[in-house]
Amino acid sequence: MILLRAWLAGLPAYLWSGWGAIASLCLLLAAWEAVSLVYGPLVMPDPRAAFATLWGLIDSGAAWPELAATARRALSGYALSVIAGSVLGLIAGLSMTASMMSRPLVTVLMGTPPIAWLVLAMLWFGASDGTPVFTVFVASFPVIFIGALQGTRTLDNQLHGMAEAFRLPRRMMIIDVYLPHVVSYLFPAWIAALGTAWKVVVMAELLATQDGVGAALAVSRSHLDTAATMAWIAAVVGLLLAVEYLGLEPIKREVERWREQGA
Amino acid sequence: MSMGDKTMNAGSGAVTETGAGRTQPGWSKRLAVQPLFMCGFRPFFLLTALYAVLVLLAWAGFLGVDLAVPAVAGGPFVWHAHELMFGFGLAAVAGFVLTAVPEFTATPPFAPRVAVRFVLLWLAARVAFWMSGGLAAVAGGWLGVADGLPAAEWIGHLPAALLNIGFACALLVAVAPRLWRDPERRQLGFLWGLAAMAAAVAGFHLDVLRGEYPMRWVLAGLGVMMTLVVVAMSRISMRVMNDALDAERARRLPAHTLRHDEEAELELPSYRARPPRRNLAIAAIAGYTVAEFLLPGSPITAWLGLGAAAAVFNLLNDWHVGRALFTRWAFLLYAVYWLLALGYLLLGLSHLGAPLAPSAGTHLLAIGAMGLSILAVLCIAGRTHAGYPLDERPWVGVAAASIAIAAVLRAASGLPDVPVPALQLLAALAWILAFALAAWRLGVLFVVARVDGGAGCEEYHEPGAAEASLR
Numbered sequence: 095m096i097l098l099r100a101w102l103a104g105l106p107a108y109l110w111s112g113w114g115a116i117a118s119l120c121l122l123l124a125a126w127e128a129v130s131l132v133y134g135p136l137v138m139p140d141p142r143a144a145f146a147t148l149w150g151l152i153d154s155g156a157a158w159p160e161l162a163a164t165a166r167r168a169l170s171g172y173a174l175s176v177i178a179g180s181v182l183g184l185i186a187g188l189s190m191t192a193s194m195m196s197r198p199l200v201t202v203l204m205g206t207p208p209i210a211w212l213v214l215a216m217l218w219f220g221a222s223d224g225t226p227v228f229t230v231f232v233a234s235f236p237v238i239f240i241g242a243l244q245g246t247r248t249l250d251n252q253l254h255g256m257a258e259a260f261r262l263p264r265r266m267m268i269i270d271v272y273l274p275h276v277v278s279y280l281f282p283a284w285i286a287a288l289g290t291a292w293k294v295v296v297m298a299e300l301l302a303t304q305d306g307v308g309a310a311l312a313v314s315r316s317h318l319d320t321a322a323t324m325a326w327i328a329a330v331v332g333l334l335l336a337v338e339y340l341g342l343e344p345i346k347r348e349v350e351r352w353r354e355q356g357a
Numbered sequence: 358m359s360m361g362d363k364t365m366n367a368g369s370g371a372v373t374e375t376g377a378g379r380t381q382p383g384w385s386k387r388l389a390v391q392p393l394f395m396c397g398f399r400p401f402f403l404l405t406a407l408y409a410v411l412v413l414l415a416w417a418g419f420l421g422v423d424l425a426v427p428a429v430a431g432g433p434f435v436w437h438a439h440e441l442m443f444g445f446g447l448a449a450v451a452g453f454v455l456t457a458v459p460e461f462t463a464t465p466p467f468a469p470r471v472a473v474r475f476v477l478l479w480l481a482a483r484v485a486f487w488m489s490g491g492l493a494a495v496a497g498g499w500l501g502v503a504d505g506l507p508a509a510e511w512i513g514h515l516p517a518a519l520l521n522i523g524f525a526c527a528l529l530v531a532v533a534p535r536l537w538r539d540p541e542r543r544q545l546g547f548l549w550g551l552a553a554m555a556a557a558v559a560g561f562h563l564d565v566l567r568g569e570y571p572m573r574w575v576l577a578g579l580g581v582m583m584t585l586v587v588v589a590m591s592r593i594s595m596r597v598m599n600d601a602l603d604a605e606r607a608r609r610l611p612a613h614t615l616r617h618d619e620e621a622e623l624e625l626p627s628y629r630a631r632p633p634r635r636n637l638a639i640a641a642i643a644g645y646t647v648a649e650f651l652l653p654g655s656p657i658t659a660w661l662g663l664g665a666a667a668a669v670f671n672l673l674n675d676w677h678v679g680r681a682l683f684t685r686w687a688f689l690l691y692a693v694y695w696l697l698a699l700g701y702l703l704l705g706l707s708h709l710g711a712p713l714a715p716s717a718g719t720h721l722l723a724i725g726a727m728g729l730s731i732l733a734v735l736c737i738a739g740r741t742h743a744g745y746p747l748d749e750r751p752w753v754g755v756a757a758a759s760i761a762i763a764a765v766l767r768a769a770s771g772l773p774d775v776p777v778p779a780l781q782l783l784a785a786l787a788w789i790l791a792f793a794l795a796a797w798r799l800g801v802l803f804v805v806a807r808v809d810g811g812a813g814c815e816e817y818h819e820p821g822a823a824e825a826s827l828r
Binding site: 115116118123124127128140141142157 | 661
């Protein structure tokens with residue numbers, strides 16, 4: 095509740111600070127415009143054409159089912175990896191042996207390109223939802239696992255000792271001592287994993303499914319429709335940026351605030 | 358050129374002679390001892406306000422009853438734009454830098470005769486430009502109109518070109534060594550701004566001499582002016598905002614607890630004009646100005662315009678400090694940034710194809726951001742450096758509101774389906790009212806000696822300030 099109130103109080107200032115990002119994005123749009131002027135609309139349609147196409151897709155209702163399918167797959171894979179990654183990471187972090195043992199495994203997982211997982215998933219799950227969901231899960235799991243592991247490994251032993259000395263009740267110990275610390279590691283990992291999930295799902299759909307944004311991209315590619323391609327890219331990136339910067343980033347700042355004050 | 362020499366100004370009578378054998382005309386010496394020339398800003402701020410009234414009176418006559426404005430190459434719109442940008446605007450810049458640069462760089466103030474020379478040069482440049490059309494006609498008569506027309510225009514414009522470029526360059530030369538030699542070179546922003554401004558003036562007149570339409574250089578000059586506004590305002594705003602915050606702190610705390618500074622500090626943030634955001638805004642404005650110059654009307658320019666608007670809005674992050682913002686001087690400066698951002702927003706939208714003329718955005722910048730910031734500088738720097746406290750009388754509010762109204766009315770005249778002449782005429786009248794008030798209320802202070810016994814540019818000091826800081 096306090097978290098929510100602090101979040102709301104800081105919201106106007108936070109939103110206003112978005113102007114700096116908008117200024118940079120306008121520069122990007124100017125560069126996009128310049129590329130489209132030099133190479134012509136077939137190679138790169140200008141931003142207004144892309145946004146007009148996007149608006150047409152949204153207006154006609156064609157965009158929503160695709161976006162919904164993509165979001166469904168991304169979020170299911172992401173939810174699985176959040177649960178599995180957080181729980182397993184926390185448990186692994188509790189034991190020195192387990193964390194020592196799991197690190198190389200996670201390194202292997204992170205080092206394997208998502209496209210390799212995708213090929214395996216296509217062999218295992220075929221053209222069903224299982225393919226993108228599994229790929230998303232495998233791609234974002236190690237990110238969260240590492241975050242949870244770090245969070246538990248770096249718990250301050252002195253704080254633990256002090257809490258013991260004061261005979262802190264177990265509930266308070268978890269909520270006030272362990273949780274803030276672990277969450278401050280977990281939360282950034284969740285955000286990073288969400289970005290990964292959102293990108294990987296589009297790639298998986300491009301190759302493996304008949305609907306979703308990735309499939310729509312495959313269609314626009316086969317029609318040489320660069321305007322539609324840019325429109326879908328803008329939609330995917332825009333959605334991710336909106337979720338990340340309007341929803342998660344302010345919460346992340348709130349969660350991490352105690353660390354800055356301590357430093 | 359001896360304008361940059363650092364002759365210590367020892368007050369009313371003491372004008373140091375440069376070079377033993379040089380004879381100065383008596384009238385110029387007599388001029389230099391007038392209180393008006395005690396400090397560089399005095400004559401120039403007075404001229405700024407008077408000239409704003411004069412040019413817009415002539416322009417209102419042109420718009421309203423078809424009175425002729427001085428014939429110059431390019432036509433009446435070029436006259437209007439050049440005189441407001443490089444006449445009015447540059448006079449304000451001259452007054453500002455001749456006073457502020459010695460202060461910022463901790464060098465001796467410019468001697469009164471430097472101010473006299475700059476004023477004479479500025480006046481000569483104005484006269485030459487006003488007469489350039491007439492001169493061209495006379496030259497055409499001599500040459501025989503049939504084949505001599507371009508040559509006649511060239512001859513007619515040459516004095517104006519030399520004097521205007523000369524004024525801008527002389528200003529640059531006068532302050533450049535001080536800005537450059539400053540140990541930390543913190544004020545170089547002014548140097549680049551003045552250099553770019555001189556380049557814009559030179560480009561304008563060279564275009565005229567080559568027989569081309571020179572308006573693009575006025576727009577470039579406007580962009581340079583906007584960056585100078587951002588640079589100069591950051592210096593002024595630190596002071597104004599923190600004064601407002603101090604007042605707010607004092608208001609919040611009962612008098613007997615005033616001693617506990619730390620508690621008060623915790624309650625309200627202090628204001629800092631942070632360089633990264635300012636630099637982003639300056640870079641964005643500069644980027645737009647260059648794009649507008651090279652690719653007028655292109656969508657690339659449009660996006661850069663929207664980017665400049667966003668970068669200026671981003672600058673306002675530093676300003677959102679609560680109630681202290683709504684005090685007179687803080688809000689005046691804050692409004693300048695809003696007009697600046699909205700001006701670039703309108704420019705960007707119009708280049709993207711929105712149904713409004715680009716001149717709407719241009720005038721929001723020129724009338725709103727430039728006019729209002731010049732009024733603010735006249736009021737703040739002008740009064741404090743003339744030995745008076747900040748003006749709390751209602752005319753400041755009336756003048757500032759008039760300028761804002763003028764900017765909005767002029768911008769609105771760029772929308773489709775509006776009564777254009779009526780809006781433009783009303784905007785002109787609001788502008789005239791604002792600067793007539795400024796010329797009257799501030800001019801009376803600039804033409805007489807200081808009442809606090811000061812004899813130069815030194816700032817006003819509150820009588821009780823020394824004891825208050827000791828407490």
